[in-house]
Amino acid sequence: xxxxxxxxxxxxxxxxxxxxxxxxxxxxxxxxxxxxxxxxxxxxxxxxxxxxxxxxxxxxxxxxxxxxxxxxxxxxxxxxxxxxxxxxxxxxxxxxxxxxxxxxxxxxxxxxxxxxxxxxxxxxxxxxxxxxxxxxxxxxxxxxxxxxxxxxxxxxxxxxxxxxxxxxxxxxxxxxxxxxxxxxxxxxxxxxxxxxxxxxxxxxxxxxxxxxxxxxxxxxxxxxxxxxxxxxxxxxxxxxxxxxxxxxxxxxxxxxxxxxxxxxxxxxxxxxxxxxxxxxxxxxxxxxxxxxxxxxxxxxxxxxxxxxxxxxxxxxxxxxxxxxxxxxxxxxxxxxxxxxxxxxxxxxxxxxxxx
Amino acid sequence: xxxxxxxxxxxxxxxxxxxxxxxxxxxxxxxxxxxxxxxxxxxxxxxxxxxxxxxxxxxxxxxxxxxxxxxxxxxxxxxxxxxxxxxxxxxxxxxxxxxxxxxxxxxxxxxxxxxxxxxxxxxxxxxxxxxxxxxxxxxxxxxxxxxxxxxxxxxxxxxxxxxxxxxxxxxxxxxxxxxxxxxxxxxxxxxxxxxxxxxxxxxxxxxxxxxxxxxxxxxxxxxxxxxxxxxxxxxxxxxxxxxxxxxxxxxxxxxxxxxxxxxxxxxxxxxxxxxxxxxxxxxxxxxxxxxxxxxxxxxxxxxxxxxxxxxxxxxxxxxxxxxxxxxxxxxxxxxxxxxxxxxxxxxxxxxxxxx
Ligand SMILES: CC(C)[C@H](C(=O)O)[C@@H](O)C(=O)O
Ligand SMILES: CC(C)[C@H](C(=O)O)[C@@H](O)C(=O)O
Numbered sequence: 001x002x003x004x005x006x007x008x009x010x011x012x013x014x015x016x017x018x019x020x021x022x023x024x025x026x027x028x029x030x031x032x033x034x035x036x037x038x039x040x041x042x043x044x045x046x047x048x049x050x051x052x053x054x055x056x057x058x059x060x061x062x063x064x065x066x067x068x069x070x071x072x073x074x075x076x077x078x079x080x081x082x083x084x085x086x087x088x089x090x091x092x093x094x095x096x097x098x099x100x101x102x103x104x105x106x107x108x109x110x111x112x113x114x115x116x117x118x119x120x121x122x123x124x125x126x127x128x129x130x131x132x133x134x135x136x137x138x139x140x141x142x143x144x145x146x147x148x149x150x151x152x153x154x155x156x157x158x159x160x161x162x163x164x165x166x167x168x169x170x171x172x173x174x175x176x177x178x179x180x181x182x183x184x185x186x187x188x189x190x191x192x193x194x195x196x197x198x199x200x201x202x203x204x205x206x207x208x209x210x211x212x213x214x215x216x217x218x219x220x221x222x223x224x225x226x227x228x229x230x231x232x233x234x235x236x237x238x239x240x241x242x243x244x245x246x247x248x249x250x251x252x253x254x255x256x257x258x259x260x261x262x263x264x265x266x267x268x269x270x271x272x273x274x275x276x277x278x279x280x281x282x283x284x285x286x287x288x289x290x291x292x293x294x295x296x297x298x299x300x301x302x303x304x305x306x307x308x309x310x311x312x313x314x315x316x317x318x319x320x321x322x323x324x325x326x327x328x329x330x331x332x333x334x335x336x337x338x339x340x341x342x343x344x345x346x347x348x349x350x351x352x353x354x355x
Numbered sequence: 356x357x358x359x360x361x362x363x364x365x366x367x368x369x370x371x372x373x374x375x376x377x378x379x380x381x382x383x384x385x386x387x388x389x390x391x392x393x394x395x396x397x398x399x400x401x402x403x404x405x406x407x408x409x410x411x412x413x414x415x416x417x418x419x420x421x422x423x424x425x426x427x428x429x430x431x432x433x434x435x436x437x438x439x440x441x442x443x444x445x446x447x448x449x450x451x452x453x454x455x456x457x458x459x460x461x462x463x464x465x466x467x468x469x470x471x472x473x474x475x476x477x478x479x480x481x482x483x484x485x486x487x488x489x490x491x492x493x494x495x496x497x498x499x500x501x502x503x504x505x506x507x508x509x510x511x512x513x514x515x516x517x518x519x520x521x522x523x524x525x526x527x528x529x530x531x532x533x534x535x536x537x538x539x540x541x542x543x544x545x546x547x548x549x550x551x552x553x554x555x556x557x558x559x560x561x562x563x564x565x566x567x568x569x570x571x572x573x574x575x576x577x578x579x580x581x582x583x584x585x586x587x588x589x590x591x592x593x594x595x596x597x598x599x600x601x602x603x604x605x606x607x608x609x610x611x612x613x614x615x616x617x618x619x620x621x622x623x624x625x626x627x628x629x630x631x632x633x634x635x636x637x638x639x640x641x642x643x644x645x646x647x648x649x650x651x652x653x654x655x656x657x658x659x660x661x662x663x664x665x666x667x668x669x670x671x672x673x674x675x676x677x678x679x680x681x682x683x684x685x686x687x688x689x690x691x692x693x694x695x696x697x698x699x700x701x702x703x704x705x706x707x708x709x710x
Contacts, residue, residue, distance in 0.1 A: 089543045119582075120580075121475070124474040145545070146546060151514045151550075152549065153510055153513075154546055155510055156508060160504065189448070190495065191500040192502075192507045194502060217597075218597045219601065221599070222604060222605050225474050225475075225605045226474045240598075242573050246576050
């Protein structure tokens with residue numbers, strides 16, 4: 001298979017974890033005889049420094065010519081006091097909107113070997129395997145905004161079409177997973193939530209195999225911690241999804257192992273770790289590359305339909321954890337920690353021994 | 356001291372836990388020579404059934420003539436399909452707005468004897484003692500709303516005055532607690548958050564003893580679980596506060612022990628447990644009354660400035676837990692559980708033996 005991938009390393013640890021993930025991608029290419037052509041471009045703070053633009057035209061053009069995007073992370077204190085239109089995060093918001101990447105998939109799967117690092121008791125966190133589906137291009141993120149010295153506002157707005165497509169996406173996912181969907185809203189207060197709930201009710205008839213429940217966001221914020229094993233697919237709006245997916249990430253023990261996909265209906269997608277640019281450890285070579293490596297697996301699965309290749313990466317990552325190899329975020333005793341590159345070597349070795 | 360208290364038992368387990376808390380209040384009155392005059396009124400589903408109105412005029416009138424309000428809980432499946440203006444929750448939203456109860460205080464304090472019931476590891480949850488201050492009468496809860504079949508919207512809007520008074524409230528609280536304030540927003544996306552952050556920056560100069568940090572809501576949703584011991588006072592808007600305070604409640608092991616106060620600047624306030632009406636166990640006499648009893652303690656502290664009396668209730672509750680007495684929500688083996696009344700008896704006995 002021949003595919004073009006635009007690589008956007010971004011800021012902080014972004015370039016380090018992306019470099020690691022690209023190494024794994026190339027090994028997969030070699031082993032399975034694929035040709036992945038990579039083209040690098042700028043986003044976020046790096047793009048502001050170079051082009052005074054968090055998402056330069058040149059980057060958009062390259063992404064348009066490619067089959068998928070691999071992103072590191074954006075942001076850092078260096079740009080914190082920049083004017084609104086020159087903040088690194090804007091590059092991220094704009095690329096999501098420009099490419100209509102409305103479905104943000106954030107799987108949270110507990111690796112048994114990492115549970116010591118979780119703040120949750122083992123019996124609560126083990127066996128968790130859920131997927132948060134967050135609407136990514138609508139809601140309060142993109143509604144009309146205003147601010148004066150005496151008042152500010154943000155409009156939370158959803159059209160029927162925006163809700164329908166994300167609900168369809170989540171129901172389809174639930175159908176091929178464990179057959180359960182929890183739709184999260186605040187229907188006792190918000191009108192957007194009432195429309196959301198109504199559309200879920202309309203849509204669910206088309207998916208008779210999926211058991212659908214509605215739950216309020218405050219209640220789910222609790223149950224995600226008290227009983228995360230209850231969930232399969234969780235679908236919610238942009239703002240609630242931002243909060244709940246970060247919250248759910250604590251279950252696994254490290255943000256450093258959580259991948260994400262932001263996709264649209266034709267399978268074009270952007271893949272990035274859930275974690276941020278972690279400027280405090282940038283350049284030290286100690287960042288955990290697992291989240292970005294697993295994001296590459298999601299790319300293979302969702303954008304290229306390469307199921308075996310995706311599964312092989314996931315198997316290798318899991319097996320390296322089981323063998324007791326960890327980066328610094330996952331061990332108390334730092335002298336036992338592997339560097340980003342050393343840990344990536346283990347993953348590559350694990351793939352190689354399988355051939 | 357003479358005080359008038361309006362009691363709103365509400366729905367589900369509301370009447371049961373309120374009855375228990377009133378018993379404790381009366382014991383305190385006797386022991387400390389106070390005269391608390393109680394007047395009962397309807398709210399929520401009970402008020403809809405009786406008056407076709409979740410917050411009848413008569414109830415508002417009684418609250419206006421009193422010094423504080425004690426509330427049980429509202430809602431239940433019976434009214435789930437009611438039209439929007441006849442939903443029990445509306446009674447709660449309206450009473451908050453009518454009485455301008457803009458500051459919702461939700462303390463989360465770990466009881467050492469309850470940590471077995473927490474989903475968090477003991478070393479993470481122990482020693483937690485934080486206070487969430489949620490803005491309660493503004494934001495997306497009360498902004499303009501619209502819904503058609505094809506689109507819906509909710510306006511998140513804050514004025515400078517609304518933000519200033521809640522920030523002042525939170526800074527004053529931090530000053531007499533551990534001197535730390537975490538202000539939570541989504542300033543990388545929302546204009547309301549940018550105004551919020553700006554006002555926190557302006558205000559903090561007036562409280563030189565308080566260490567102030569800003570943090571994004573998604574990040575706090577994680578850190579509340581990975582490192583809850585980090586927090587002292589956490590201040591945020593209505594919607595984020597709803598989510599984060601329910602999330603933080605899991606730390607203690609049961610929603611059944613979490614009180615709340617909703618107050619305004621003149622110390623008039625409404626006191627209620629954080630938990631809901633729990634219709635599935637209503638009428639069984641097994642509900643945990645601790646949250647409502649501790650809400651009475653908050654009433655004594657914040658509305659009546661009766662510090663010793665408040666502390667005595669808190670001491671008694673804590674000591675009953677330490678003696679190994681629990682309601683059903685806190686034990687695995689139900690045969691060991693005390694009923695609502697039995698557990699309240701223990702609290703009263705504990706207060707009595709102290710005199
Ligand atoms: C950086 C920020 C704008 C972004 C968001 O809120 O969507 C991030 O938190 C995320 O979840 O990807
Ligand atoms: C019942 C509901 C309207 C209410 C809210 O969202 O404020 C509740 O969740 C709470 O937190 O008191």
